[in-house]
Every structure is written in structure tokens, then in C-alpha cells.
Amino acid sequence: MSYRSCIRALALAGVILTPTLAAAQTAGKAPPPPAPQKVDDATLDSRVEARLKADAALKKDTIDVAVNDGVVTLTGTVHSRGLRTRAERLAKIAGVSRVDNKLEVETAATAGVGEKTGKAVDKAAAKTEKTMEKAGEKSEKVLDKAADKTKSGASAVGEAVTDAWITTALHTKFVDEDTLKGSDINVDTNNHVVTLKxxxxxxxxxxRAVAIAKTTKGVSRVVDELTISPKK
Known part of the structure; x- marks a missing residue:
């Protein structure tokens, strides 16, 4: 075989073997893993809450879960730092990008202070309510008394400006007057003007009759039509 024939044969063999080797290499590689599917926030919230509630160590703690765009936020109180770390670890599930741990550790001392403060607030509120109730009762009594006084005053004023009241008042005064014994006086009141007949x-x-009429409350003027008739 000539030199040129050898070169041609080798080139032809390379063309044939290259696709075969490439196919073999491709077949030997593992397929790429599928891209992880994104879990919505509501599902993550439910799953994290379920894990926390199912944990026996955290049953007595108060933990709130909020999820926003894959970020879990933990708020509330736990009884130790270890439980705080435990809650954060349980919240790191598939689909969670980050855990924002805002849990507070509640000690026996702080719990006692909170309870004591709550009782003090309740006691103060009850005392304030009782004081306001007493003040309300007192104000109501004062208002009732003032209303009665106003009503009484208004009644008196109303009587003072009434013609009938003036007439009755004059008849009463004339009866008690010694200088008018044996007299027969007729009183006519019209719009505060008294006419004596x-x-x-x-x-x-x-x-004396005219003077009494003029000094009676509510009388604006007196018309004297009396006549003198000695006793028989």
C-alpha cells in the first residue's frame, strides 16, 4: 500500500469513529437533575406551622408563622434559647429560602412581671370605672336637683305673670286687711292691668286697696273704680 493510500484510510477511519465516540461519551453522562419547583407561600406557611405544632418540645410556646416570597418569619415567645434555635431549624424546609427568627425568649421573671403588670392594669381600670360611676351618679343627682329647682322657679315666674294669679292674690290680701272689713271689692285683671270695682x-x-294692688307682683297698672259706701 502506498503512503497516500495509508493516509486516506486513516482519515476515513477518523471520520467514522468520531460520531461513535461522541455518542458513547454522551450516553455515559448522567442526565441533569430537574429544576426544583417553587412552592407557594401559603403551602410553605401550612407546612411550617404543622411541623412546629407537631413538635412536642414546642407545644407550650406561642409561635406565629408568616411567609413572604419564600422567606419565613417566626414571631412570638419560647421558653428557652434552645427552643428558639429548634423552631428555626424546623422551619427550614424545602422551598424556604431563608428563616427570619424574631422569637423572644420568655423567662420566669419576665412572665411574672407581665402577669403582675396585667393585674395592676386591671385593678386600675376597675378603680377608674368605679370612680366614674360614682361621679356619674353624683352628677345625675345634681342635674336632677337643678332641674327641679329650675322647674319650680319657672312655675313661680309663670304664676307671677298670670292674670288669674294676680286676681287670686289680691282677693287673698284684701280678706286679711283690717281696713277693708265690710268692703265688697271686685278685681278684674287683664294683661296685668288691675281694675278695682x-x-x-x-x-x-x-x-289701702289701691296701694295693695299696686305693690302686688306682676301688676303693671291699677284702675280705681271703687266707691265709698259706709257701713249701715
């Missing part, structure tokens, strides 16, 4: 036994009695 009838008879009196003397000039002094007439003057």
Missing part, C-alpha cells in the same frame, strides 16, 4: 267703707280703705 265695688265698694269700700272709707277713703282709707279705698287708698
Amino acid at each position: 265695688g265698694t269700700v267703707t272709707s277713703a282709707a280703705g279705698r287708698a
Whole structure:
């Protein structure tokens, strides 16, 4: 075989073997792993809460879970630092990108202070409510008393400006007056103007009747039509 024939044969063999070797190499490689599917926040929230509630060590602790774009936030209180770390570890499940641990460790001392403070607040609130209740009762009594007084005053004022009240008041005063004994006086009141008619036994009695009428509350003017008629 000539030199050129050998070169040609080797080149042909290389062309034939190259695809075969490439195929063999490709067949020997493992397929790439599938891309992980993203888990929605609601599902992550449910799964993390379920893990925390199922853990016996965390049953007495108060832990709230919130998930936003794969980031889990833990809030609430636990009874030790170890439980705080444990809760964070349980929250790191598939699909969670990060855990923001904001849990607070509640000690016996802080729990006692919180309880004591709560009782103090309740006691203060009860005392304030009782004080306000007493103040309300006192104010109500004062208002009722003022209302009664106002009503009484209004009634008196109303009577003072009533013609009928003036007429009745004058008749009462005339009966008790000694200088008017034996007199027959008729009182007519119209719009606070008093007209005296009838008879009196003397000039002094007439003057006294007019004076009483003029000084009676609510009287604006007195018309004297009395006549003197001595006793028979």
C-alpha cells in the first residue's frame, strides 16, 4: 500500500469513529437533575406551622408563622434559647429560602412581671370605672336637683305673670286687711292691668286697696273704680 493510500484510510477511519465516540461519551453522562419547583407561600406557611405544632418540645410556646416570597418569619415567645434555635431549624424546609427568627425568649421573671403588670392594669381600670360611676351618679343627682329647682322657679315666674294669679292674690290680701272689713271689692285683671270695682267703707280703705294692688307682683297698672259706701 502506498503512503497516500495509508493516509486516506486513516482519515476515513477518523471520520467514522468520531460520531461513535461522541455518542458513547454522551450516553455515559448522567442526565441533569430537574429544576426544583417553587412552592407557594401559603403551602410553605401550612407546612411550617404543622411541623412546629407537631413538635412536642414546642407545644407550650406561642409561635406565629408568616411567609413572604419564600422567606419565613417566626414571631412570638419560647421558653428557652434552645427552643428558639429548634423552631428555626424546623422551619427550614424545602422551598424556604431563608428563616427570619424574631422569637423572644420568655423567662420566669419576665412572665411574672407581665402577669403582675396585667393585674395592676386591671385593678386600675376597675378603680377608674368605679370612680366614674360614682361621679356619674353624683352628677345625675345634681342635674336632677337643678332641674327641679329650675322647674319650680319657672312655675313661680309663670304664676307671677298670670292674670288669674294676680286676681287670686289680691282677693287673698284684701280678706286679711283690717281696713277693708265690710268692703265688697271686685278685681278684674287683664294683661296685668288691675281694675278695682265695688265698694269700700272709707277713703282709707279705698287708698289701702289701691296701694295693695299696686305693690302686688306682676301688676303693671291699677284702675280705681271703687266707691265709698259706709257701713249701715
